Amino acid sequence: MTGALLEIADLRIRFAGAGEVVRGVGFALGRERLGIVGETGSGKSLTARAILKLLPRGAAMSATRLAFDGIDLLATGERAMRALRGRRLGLVLQDPRFSLNPAMSIGRQIEEAWRAHRAGSRREARDKALALLEAVRIREPQRVHGLYPHQVSGGMGQRAMIAMMLAPDPDLLIADEPTSALDVSVQGQVLSVLDEEVSRRGMGLILISHDLALVRSFCDRVLVMRQGEIVESCAAAALASASHPYTRCLLAAQAELLA
Numbered sequence: 168m169t170g171a172l173l174e175i176a177d178l179r180i181r182f183a184g185a186g187e188v189v190r191g192v193g194f195a196l197g198r199e200r201l202g203i204v205g206e207t208g209s210g211k212s213l214t215a216r217a218i219l220k221l222l223p224r225g226a227a228m229s230a231t232r233l234a235f236d237g238i239d240l241l242a243t244g245e246r247a248m249r250a251l252r253g254r255r256l257g258l259v260l261q262d263p264r265f266s267l268n269p270a271m272s273i274g275r276q277i278e279e280a281w282r283a284h285r286a287g288s289r290r291e292a293r294d295k296a297l298a299l300l301e302a303v304r305i306r307e308p309q310r311v312h313g314l315y316p317h318q319v320s321g322g323m324g325q326r327a328m329i330a331m332m333l334a335p336d337p338d339l340l341i342a343d344e345p346t347s348a349l350d351v352s353v354q355g356q357v358l359s360v361l362d363e364e365v366s367r368r369g370m371g372l373i374l375i376s377h378d379l380a381l382v383r384s385f386c387d388r389v390l391v392m393r394q395g396e397i398v399e400s401c402a403a404a405a406l407a408s409a410s411h412p413y414t415r416c417l418l419a420a421q422a423e424l425l426a
């Protein structure tokens with residue numbers, strides 16, 4: 168054990184017909200904010216899902232190391248993985264519709280996520296759910312608590328999902344384009360909620376985004392992916408002087424957008 172929260176070595180994912188789409192990814196993560204950037208299709212989401220062993224049907228995965236807090240995930244069965252996912256590992260997806268249960272109110276879902284790791288009264292669970300809804304800047308937590316997922320906007324659904332994922336106090340949260348449906352000011356507020364968890368509890372965070380500027384200002388360290396490989400790994404502050412041509416290309420494209 169190295170003490171890292173997450174260790175990945177030589178991760179490969181292939182689909183029959185499509186060949187290898189993640190090609191030898193490796194990195195280690197501490198209790199820090201790691202950004203993963205890269206164009207659409209570069210393998211960011213599949214890398215994230217591989218960590219939770221939640222790959223789409225037809226995907227074949229291999230790695231020489233995949234460990235979370237010293238636990239060898241390659242040797243962990245589905246039952247134990249499910250327990251880890253509910254308590255210690257969280258995944259926030261781009262589209263909340265795939266993660267929220269359509270048949271349960273938002274508040275109930277957050278309460279259940281909290282109760283997954285703590286024996287508390289219903290009252291405590293409700294208070295915690297309301298506090299989390301408030302933390303993700305939902306203005307009327309009492310009202311939203313009773314709404315069903317189809318009754319809220321995409322941005323609110325996304326924030327509800329973040330609240331649900333934070334409820335069990337996970338050790339590692341992987342957020343895959345978590346703020347893409349939010350407007351810029353709410354985006355900043357939601358990121359600051361995640362930031363708080365990193366500094367307050369030492370949660371590890373992987374933030375996946377195609378927004379280079381966002382990752383650069385928010386993360387400690389950045390990985391740049393291209394066609395299934397990590398082509399650059401550097402401190403976020405050093406990104407502006409990154410040397411890989413592809414990273415320079417992304418930076419230039421971003422500068423153009425901002426100009």
Ligand SMILES: Nc1ncnc2c1ncn2[C@@H]1O[C@H](COP(=O)(O)OP(=O)(O)O)[C@@H](O)[C@H]1O
Nearest residue numbers: 182185188206207208209210211212213214223
């Ligand atoms: N279910 C699937 N079947 C076949 N190919 C897939 C599947 N899911 C993803 N891929 C391919 O794997 C590559 C990486 O996908 P993904 O990790 O989702 O990229 P990113 O999140 O960086 O946009 C893409 O080229 C995509 O076409």
Ligand SMILES: [Mg+2]
Nearest residue numbers: 211212213343
């Ligand atoms: Mg993706």
